[in-house]
Amino acid sequence: MNTQNKLRLDAGSIARCRDDALRIASQVQEMIDLHTTVSVERAVLRLVGVDGVDAFEVPLPNLMVEQVRQGGDLSRGVSAYLAGALLATGLDVQGFCAAFLEDKVSLLGHTLPDSRLTADTLRPYLEASFQTISHHRQYREAQLARFGARQPEIYVIVATGNIYEDVKQAQSAVRAGADVIAVIRTTGQSLLDYVPYGATTEGFGGTMATQENFRIMRQALDALCEAEGRYIKLVNYASGLCMPEIAVMGALERLDMMLNDSMYGIIFRDINMQRTFVDQYFSRSLNALAGITINTGEDNYLTTADAVGSAHTVLASQFINERFAQLAGLPKSQMGLGHAFEIDPDLEDSFLLELAQAQMAREIFPEAPLKYMPPTTHSTGNIFQTQAVDTLFNAATMMTGQGIHLLAMMTEAIHTPFLSDRHLAIRNARMVQSAMRHLQEEISFKEDGRIMRRAQQVLREAERLLRDIADTGLFEALEQGVFADVRRDRNQGKGLEGVIKKHPDYCNPAMDLLREALA
Numbered sequence: 001m002n003t004q005n006k007l008r009l010d011a012g013s014i015a016r017c018r019d020d021a022l023r024i025a026s027q028v029q030e031m032i033d034l035h036t037t038v039s040v041e042r043a044v045l046r047l048v049g050v051d052g053v054d055a056f057e058v059p060l061p062n063l064m065v066e067q068v069r070q071g072g073d074l075s076r077g078v079s080a081y082l083a084g085a086l087l088a089t090g091l092d093v094q095g096f097c098a099a100f101l102e103d104k105v106s107l108l109g110h111t112l113p114d115s116r117l118t119a120d121t122l123r124p125y126l127e128a129s130f131q132t133i134s135h136h137r138q139y140r141e142a143q144l145a146r147f148g149a150r151q152p153e154i155y156v157i158v159a160t161g162n163i164y165e166d167v168k169q170a171q172s173a174v175r176a177g178a179d180v181i182a183v184i185r186t187t188g189q190s191l192l193d194y195v196p197y198g199a200t201t202e203g204f205g206g207t208m209a210t211q212e213n214f215r216i217m218r219q220a221l222d223a224l225c226e227a228e229g230r231y232i233k234l235v236n237y238a239s240g241l242c243m244p245e246i247a248v249m250g251a252l253e254r255l256d257m258m259l260n261d262s263m264y265g266i267i268f269r270d271i272n273m274q275r276t277f278v279d280q281y282f283s284r285s286l287n288a289l290a291g292i293t294i295n296t297g298e299d300n301y302l303t304t305a306d307a308v309g310s311a312h313t314v315l316a317s318q319f320i321n322e323r324f325a326q327l328a329g330l331p332k333s334q335m336g337l338g339h340a341f342e343i344d345p346d347l348e349d350s351f352l353l354e355l356a357q358a359q360m361a362r363e364i365f366p367e368a369p370l371k372y373m374p375p376t377t378h379s380t381g382n383i384f385q386t387q388a389v390d391t392l393f394n395a396a397t398m399m400t401g402q403g404i405h406l407l408a409m410m411t412e413a414i415h416t417p418f419l420s421d422r423h424l425a426i427r428n429a430r431m432v433q434s435a436m437r438h439l440q441e442e443i444s445f446k447e448d449g450r451i452m453r454r455a456q457q458v459l460r461e462a463e464r465l466l467r468d469i470a471d472t473g474l475f476e477a478l479e480q481g482v483f484a485d486v487r488r489d490r491n492q493g494k495g496l497e498g499v500i501k502k503h504p505d506y507c508n509p510a511m512d513l514l515r516e517a518l519a
Contacts, residue, residue, distance in 0.1 A: 006445050007359055007455040013463050014364055017319050020466040024474050025323035031274065032281045036506065038193070038498035039275075040282045041065045041078040043244035044510045048082065048125040049093045051211075053197045054101055061245070062194045064100070064107055071108045075503040079510070083121035084110040093125050119509040126510055129252065130289070130517070136254035137291035143231040150179055150230065152397055152405040154429055155371075156422055159184035161203030163213045167220040172419055174224050174232050177426045180257065180404065182235035183217055185209045190240025190269050191494060195249070209236050209246055214253035233257060235295070238283050239265055241275070241495050247283040251290035257336060257404075258287060262324040263317065264297035266478060267486045272493035273478055277324075284328035285514045294330065295404070296321045299340030299373035301484040307342040307377070311357055312461035313483050314339050318365065319466060320474070329518035332367035336404050340373035341393040345385075349450060351392055356454035358400040359445075364459075372397050374408030383410040390425065394432035401440050405429065 005011075042061035052060045068074045068081050086096060088110040099105040113121065156178045158169040163183075170181045186203030189196075199216060200208040207213060214236065221232040233256035238247040243260070250258050262280045265271035287294055298314045298321070305313070318337045325335050339361050343350045361370055374393050379386045390408040397405050407425045409417035417425075445451045469477045481487035 005363060007356070007363060007452050008447070009360065009363055009455065009459055013459055017316075017459075017463050017466050018323070020463075020470040021316075021319035021323040023470040024320055024466065025327055027470075028277050028324075028474055029281075029327050032278050034502055035274065035278050036075075036077065036500050036502055036508065037244075037275055037278050037495075038065050038069065038074070038500070039242055039244050039279055039495075040508075041068075041074065042242075043248045043282060043286075044077075044079055044508060045082065046245055046248045047129045047510045048079075048122055049129065050082075050097055052097060052101065057197060059194050059197060060097055060101065067107050073503065075500050076112065076505055077118075077502075077507045078107075079122055080112045080115075080118045080505075080507050081107040081110075083118040084112045086121055087111075087113060087117075115505065115507040115509075118507045119512065122509050123513075126513055130513060133251045133290050136251070137289075140231070140254065140256060140291060143225065147225070147230045152372075152402050152433070153179040153233070153369075154426060155180035155182060155235070155404055155406040156426065157182045157184050157406075159206045159416065161186060161205075161207050162201040163199055163207050163216050164201065166207050167217060169419065169422075170217065171220060171224060173422055173426070174221065174228060176423045177430055178232075179230065180233040180235060181217070181221060182257075182406075183207055183209075183213070185237045190237070190265065190271075193241045193495065193498065195242050195245050209249075211249040211253060214249055214255060218253050218255070235259070238287065238294075240269065241265075241271060241498070243276075243279040244282045244286070247286045247292075250292060251286055255292060257293045257295055258283075259297065260284060260287060260294040261297035261338070262321050263478070263483060264300060266488050266493070267484050268297075268300055270488065270493050272496035272499065273475060273488060273490050274499045275493070275495040278499065280324065281328050282511065284325055284330050285511070285518060288328060288330040288334065289514060289517050291334070293334045293336045293369060293404075294325065295336040295371045296338045298338040299342070299371075300338075302340050302342035303377050303484075305485045307340075307344070308347070308353060310485075311353075311458045312465055314357070315360070315364070315458055315462040316465045316469070317483060318361065319462070320469075322365065322368075329514075332365070333369070335365070335368040336371040337361070337365055337368050338371045338373060341375045341396060342373075342377050344378050345375070345389050345392070346378075351396070352450050353454055354392075354396055355399060356451045357458065358396050358402065359451070360455040360458060362400050362402065369403030371404040371406065372402035373406050376408070376412065379408075379413035381414050383414070386410045386413065387424075387428070391428060391432060394429050395436060397429075398433060398436040399440055399443065 045061040184206035187205040235257040238258040387410040
């Protein structure tokens with residue numbers, strides 16, 4: 001990939017941005033290290049092998065964590081309670097789960113082991129899950145080495161609500177040329193504080209994210225790899241109130257990418273910021289171990305704020321997301337930092353402004369497989385104009401070396417795109433990719449021209465913003481609506497009641513093993 005400094009960006013300014021982003025993330029990390037959440041604790045149970053639902057379809061991890069929260073002390077971690085119960089009853093995890101559902105055993109009323117005995121008791125179960133995750137990573141890497149990876153990767157969405165219909169649409173998209181399939185999650189699932197169970201056939205605007213649905217789609221895509229001669233990647237959402245649990249499910253079922261932003265849930269779903277930051281740390285550590293590429297959500301900022309005036313907030317957020325990811329052990333090669341082609345196409349020189357933003361991101365984050373999002377804010381019922389703007393988006397992707405290319409559909413401003421719309425979008429992208437295959441290597445930008453000046457301006461503004469946030473703190477910035485023009489209160493928002501300050505004897509052997517593996 002050609003990452004030379006075509007825009008003459010100030011290396012000192014970039015370094016200062018990274019330093020301030022580290023200050024920002026480190027301040028938040030101090031809070032993260034002192035807290036756990038109900039969703040982190042449920043994720044630990046899932047890694048140990050706790051799964052299933054009761055007669056009312058309440059997930060077993062929820063039942064267990066709630067029992068400890070109501071009758072015990074969750075600040076010590078659910079792991080100690082489970083280990084104590086296993087030692088007292090002599091049951092293994094599967095046997096204990098079955099007895100728990102029959103109300104024959106409880107997590108309460110047993111002596112709590114110390115952290116070493118807790119870790120020793122749960123280690124065989126955790127290591128089994130980690131071995132599964134490691135096997136999945138090795139398999140993915142072997143398949144990618146065997147088939148190779150196309151660049152940019154064409155990323156398309158399926159969203160019928162029915163996992164079996166999603167499979168049909170996904171297979172059709174793959175045969176048409178898609179490299180990455182994203183199953184959009186049903187509207188509102190991010191606000192559910194539990195993960196639904198089993199295969200699902202109903203959803204609005206998307207399909208339920210469940211472990212069984214992940215398994216079904218993974219098997220369907222794998223069945224096409226040989227015939228298509230490439231490894232097909234699968235995407236879902238490790239976000240919302242169950243972010244850590246869905247990260248576990250994705251790792252266990254060999255998803256390849258997961259939408260996992262450090263601030264998206266705060267800004268766009270009004271999830272409490274403390275809950276989100278704690279959850280994203282655990283999730284990203286697990287994604288790092290699994291080799292899963294995260295996709296961040298800066299593109300969403302430009303749906304509520306002006307894409308020209310707020311461009312520097314996108315860059316500032318990319319720096320912050322990068323630092324949060326690094327603190328969680330995620331390498332740059334797994335950071336699908338997001339941005340979007342959302343400048344009003346009627347604005348004079350809009351394409352030049354967009355090239356400046358895209359090239360700037362490519363140069364500042366050369367190792368990241370940037371996720372470039374399509375134009376949607378200014379799409380209308382005029383499908384011919386939308387198709388023309390989408391073609392410009394495809395051209396910008398090739399001219400600036402983006403890695404993950406989420407396709408736009410000419411009818412998405414009118415209705416859920418038809419199969420034929422997706423085929424046309426893929427054909428358009430493939431045509432532009434072929435026609436412009438080596439254009440990035442051939443072009444340079446005029447010294448002190450409009451594109452160069454614009455990129456340098458955005459970098460300067462991002463540097464000032466990051467310095468201000470580092471001085472006042474990220475919580476304050478989110479309360480002031482710095483990102484996406486949306487204000488959030490640090491002591492409000494959904495899920496705050498699920499944030500727990502850790503006891504001095506808090507124990508989480510899953511997190512300890514993750515840190516060991518990532519060290």
